[in-house]
Amino acid sequence: xxxxxxxxxxxxxxxxxxxxxxxxxxxxxxxxxxxxxxxxxxxxxxxxxxxxxxxxxxxxxxxxxxxxxxxxxxxxxxxxxxxxxxxxxxxxxxxxxxxxxxxxxxxxxxxxxxxxxxxxxxxxxxxxxxxxxxxxxxxxxxxxxxxxxxxxxxxxxxxxxxxxxxxxxxxxxxxxxxxxxxxxxxxxxxxxxxxxxxxxxxxxxxxxxxxxxxxxxxxxxxxxxxxxxxxxxxxxxxxxxxxxxxxxxxxxxxxxxxxxxxxxxxxxxxxxxxxxxxxxxxxxxxxxxxxxxxxxxxxxxxxxxxxxxxxxxxxxxxxxxxxxxxxxxxxxxxxxxxxxxxxxxxxxxxxxxxxxxxxxxxxxxxxxxxxxxxxxxxxxxxxxxxxxxxxxxxxxxxxxxxxxxxxxxxxxxx
Numbered sequence: 001x002x003x004x005x006x007x008x009x010x011x012x013x014x015x016x017x018x019x020x021x022x023x024x025x026x027x028x029x030x031x032x033x034x035x036x037x038x039x040x041x042x043x044x045x046x047x048x049x050x051x052x053x054x055x056x057x058x059x060x061x062x063x064x065x066x067x068x069x070x071x072x073x074x075x076x077x078x079x080x081x082x083x084x085x086x087x088x089x090x091x092x093x094x095x096x097x098x099x100x101x102x103x104x105x106x107x108x109x110x111x112x113x114x115x116x117x118x119x120x121x122x123x124x125x126x127x128x129x130x131x132x133x134x135x136x137x138x139x140x141x142x143x144x145x146x147x148x149x150x151x152x153x154x155x156x157x158x159x160x161x162x163x164x165x166x167x168x169x170x171x172x173x174x175x176x177x178x179x180x181x182x183x184x185x186x187x188x189x190x191x192x193x194x195x196x197x198x199x200x201x202x203x204x205x206x207x208x209x210x211x212x213x214x215x216x217x218x219x220x221x222x223x224x225x226x227x228x229x230x231x232x233x234x235x236x237x238x239x240x241x242x243x244x245x246x247x248x249x250x251x252x253x254x255x256x257x258x259x260x261x262x263x264x265x266x267x268x269x270x271x272x273x274x275x276x277x278x279x280x281x282x283x284x285x286x287x288x289x290x291x292x293x294x295x296x297x298x299x300x301x302x303x304x305x306x307x308x309x310x311x312x313x314x315x316x317x318x319x320x321x322x323x324x325x326x327x328x329x330x331x332x333x334x335x336x337x338x339x340x341x342x343x344x345x346x347x348x349x350x351x352x353x354x355x356x357x358x359x360x361x362x363x364x365x366x367x368x369x370x371x372x373x374x375x376x377x378x379x380x381x382x383x384x385x386x387x388x389x390x391x392x393x394x395x396x397x398x399x400x401x402x403x404x405x406x407x408x409x410x411x412x413x414x
Contacts, residue, residue: 062241
């Protein structure tokens with residue numbers, strides 16, 4: 001198994017970045033609040049977002065370059081637009097991830113630190129690893145982390161399902177006229193399976209993977225690698241929702257809005273089904289999963305903004321400036337994240353909902369950019385998707401745009 005994992009590349013990095021807040025927090029909350037009622041959201045989000053995530057590795061397989069190069073060919077306006085979308089979301093996104101990671105850290109180490117203190121510690125560790133170039137160690141560990149979390153999550157779900165009572169109520173009421181329910185649905189869909197920005201990150205990772213292997217990955221291998229990560233996250237999202245539904249729905253337990261309290265409750269869900277022996281296995285897997293998401297995203301934002309800066313400002317193309325640009329952007333990202341945690345962290349739940357909703361509102365724009373790069377760009381004919389994929393892409397654009405309009409109407413006019 002380890003040999004097969006070693007052969008996988010950006011697809012597993014995608015999974016490492018995706019399996020975080022959307023799974024541990026949002027999917028579990030969906031099951032706890034509504035039972036299995038919202039499982040269709042997970043299915044439909046994966047279905048309609050699939051083409052736009054897949055276009056990242058597809059474009060790199062076709063050209064050997066990242067989606068950012070495709071954006072640039074459309075015009076600098078596309079680069080500027082994506083850069084602005086990235087800057088407008090990265091502080092809140094990273095803060096939400098750090099807040100959840102902080103809760104997992106306190107649950108594991110139990111040092112009595114608050115979210116801000118843990119957040120500062122985690123950010124400092126991430127910065128140290130990334131600035132001094134030791135990210136490759138975590139890159140290798142991500143594969144093991146995902147395997148551990150996947151096995152334990154599926155095992156916990158099976159254990160709960162095996163002990164299910166025949167008279168157990170599995171479905172709750174979702175009210176389309178209740179803005180609270182609607183806003184949660186949008187928040188759930190926002191990062192399901194992940195922010196669409198990761199399609200660009202995936203293409204950047206694919207370029208790096210090609211550089212490391214000193215050969216361009218074929219389209220077949222690139223799509224296989226992507227599909228393993230993509231559909232693996234879909235299965236785990238359903239399992240997390242199922243755990244929330246089987247363990248927490250119809251119970252008297254209310255999920256905590258405090259990061260450490262939420263982490264403790266999640267750990268209890270696993271230990272109740274697997275036994276007390278699983279506490280540290282689950283706690284370590286949950287924390288390392290969130291930590292890998294935190295450091296991956298902290299690395300991805302400056303890694304994407306660096307080439308955008310160089311593409312827009314030609315004098316930044318000097319090799320000596322390459323690392324400096326990255327360090328400037330990572331410093332800005334970390335500073336903005338701390339500012340969000342200091343001034344705007346009232347509760348983990350509110351921060352996560354705001355971050356995921358903000359990401360969802362930017363999704364149609366990024367989806368449209370990816371669509372244009374693939375179908376309106378200059379890639380070779382053999383790399384252009386089938387007519388069915390094109391139709392799915394167009395349906396996905398309409399779906400994402402329609403839900404965005406629906407949310408804005410519900411938010412401001414109802």
